[in-house]
Amino acid sequence: MRSLFRPASLFVAGTYLVLSAMPFFPFAFGRPVDHPWGIAGLEGAIWLALWAVFKRPAYFHWLLLPAFLALPVEVYLNVYYNQGISTHHLGIIAETSPRETLEFLGDKVWLLLLLIVGIVAWWAGSWRAAFKTRALDWNDPSRWLAIGLLAAAAGTWTYQQEYGTRTHVASSEIARTGASDEEDDEDESADVASPASSTVAAGASSRHYPALPAWAAVPFDLDRFGKTWPLGIAMRGVDFWKERTYLAELAHKSTLFTFGAVQASAADIPQVVVMVIGESSRYDRWSLNGYARETNPLLKKEKNLVSLSNVVTAVSATRLSVPVLVSRKPATQSLQAGFSEKSFLTAFKEAGFKTWWISNQMSFGQFDTPISVFAKEADVTQFLNLGGFTNNSSVDGILLDPLKTAIADPAKKKLIVLHTLGNHWNYSHRYPKEFDKFQPSLFGIENPAYTDTKLKPQLNNSYDNSILYTDWLLSQVIGTLKTSQQLTSLMYVSDHGQTLYDGSCNLAFHGHNTQYEFHIPALVWYSDLYRTTHPLKVNQLLRNKRAKLATENVFHSLLDMADIRYGTEQLEWSFLSKKFRPHKRYVDSYGWTDYDNATFRGDCREVIDKGKPLVQVK
Secondary structure (H helix, E strand, O other): HHHHOOOOHHHHHHHHHHHOOOHHHHHHHHOOOHHHHHHHHHHHHHHHHHHHHHOOOOHHHHHHHHHHHHHHHHHHHHHHHOOOOOOOHHHHHHHOOOOHHHHHHHHHHHHHHHHHHHHHHHHHHHHHHHHHHOOOOOOOOOHHHHHHHHHHHHHHHHHHHHHEEEEEHHHHHHHHHHHHHHOOOOHHHOOOOOOOOOOOOOOOOOOOOEEEEHHHHOOOHHHHHHOOOOOHHHHHHHHHHHHHHHHHHHHHOOOOOOOOOEEEOOOOOEEEEEEEEOOOOOOHOHHOOOOOOOOOOOOOOOOOOOOOEEEEEOOHHHHHHHHHHHOOOHHHHHOOOOOOOOOOOHHHHHOOEEEEEEEEEOOOOOHHHHHHHHHHOOOEEOOOOOOOOOOOOOOOOHHHHHHHHHOOOOEEEEEEEEOOOOOOOOHHHHHOOOOOOOOOOOOOOOOOOOOOOOHHHHHHHHHHHHHHHHHHHHHHHHHHHHHHHHEEEEEEEOOOEEEEOOOOOOOOOOOOHHHHHEEEEEEEOOOOOHHHOOHHHHHHHHHHOOOOOOOOOHHHHHHHHEEOOOOOOOHHHHOOOOOOOOOOOEEEEOEEEEEHHHHEEOOOEEEEEEEOOOOOOO
């Protein structure tokens, strides 16, 4: 027993204790940790399993090297962004070149190298200590009992994953419980499903064997395992690999696709086209569109700016709406994964443009990978946000310097896509303090809940403040284009809107079927040189500014704005063309509802088809 307190044994045990403490790091800053006792218990079981299988720490210590190397990143993200490593962060690390790393770190690169050397030395030193001491060896016969119990638990868990678990909870209650969580994540409400029976199954078995009784279920949760240290980091690596594989599968659908696009005119003139994709912005909260509050003081001053007053999105979920916006994917296919064609990025590339996708959103995850498939088509792809949606994420101003760098690129023709966080919840995280104009706001409130109706005034004020910041951002982008003195144009379209406890409506956020979420702001700005070069397009733009439009028009109109032609073009979908014709606008409301043949029910303005909605295929 005395040997357990020798320096080598204490060093090894202390090292493992430090690694195990990482999930509880937020406690040091007064922040809560979800299921702390569950995580602690799971970590204890993991250490028990390692010790039982390998007998001594020296034999499993090499497995911990990834956790050691990830430790400084985990600490950094917790301190500055209130979160740990995710698949998104692993994606950024994997896709950041050494040159970009050096540019980001600057003089701090030597500090990083020193830190890495220190971490490796710590890992090697603790491994040496583990080899040196025999006090931590598990030589007792109880080790085989532990191995037997672990094997039984593993077999039982595998069985319950394959054949499910019998519960005594009514299916309606399960559905109700599941629905209560549907708005925990950004777009989860788009795919809520109710179980059909009281048997919960994780696998897709044909059920040759009975489901496991609830009392025999092994309480092992993969998501919770991913939050543990030190082996949980491996689960995040597996998730990252799955996301990369899924992305590759989606991209494979359009591998051989080409548009055969060429630019019809102004081929020798330097040109910059900017496409800004907004987030969660609603039309009627822009003073540019008649809102009483002055939320667009800067954009109102732009003489060559045209606001499109009647644009709708088919679905109020980013991962489903953006693919329709950037490609020819029909609205009625937006609930289906993947698409057989590429986006306007590829068409611009074929026409001789260098392309950029600069994003303040996530690159990987359930709600982001379908968009990343299109983003990867760009010559330059940058994902800048380390903080997620609801943590201390970067505001959209982070996009401006990369924009200026792209404009300064020697390429003659450029398409630059800016994907913003825009007006996504938490609204007070979308703008800096100096834009906290409308009071009282959510600014400074720790972890506000958008489901708390008592916060309705603060919620709405913060939302308007975020629109005010979007106004500033777009004016900065336009100002940057003006100073380039080139043939320039810009299009802005939000992916969907937002419901904000309007009147007696008790709904907020998005994922509902309200007019507030389908009717979105959109605008076009063009330089004086563009107006001189393409007067007919400008005339058609002005003529169609009140036309019935949808995000399906964006692909065709953006290419037409750059005068890019291709064999299968459909100019009747471009609002800059004299061939433009209105089309049916379907939205996701109890099926595919014809937006222009619908009523808007109650203060929520729920979209109800006067006829029979089309059946949806998912």
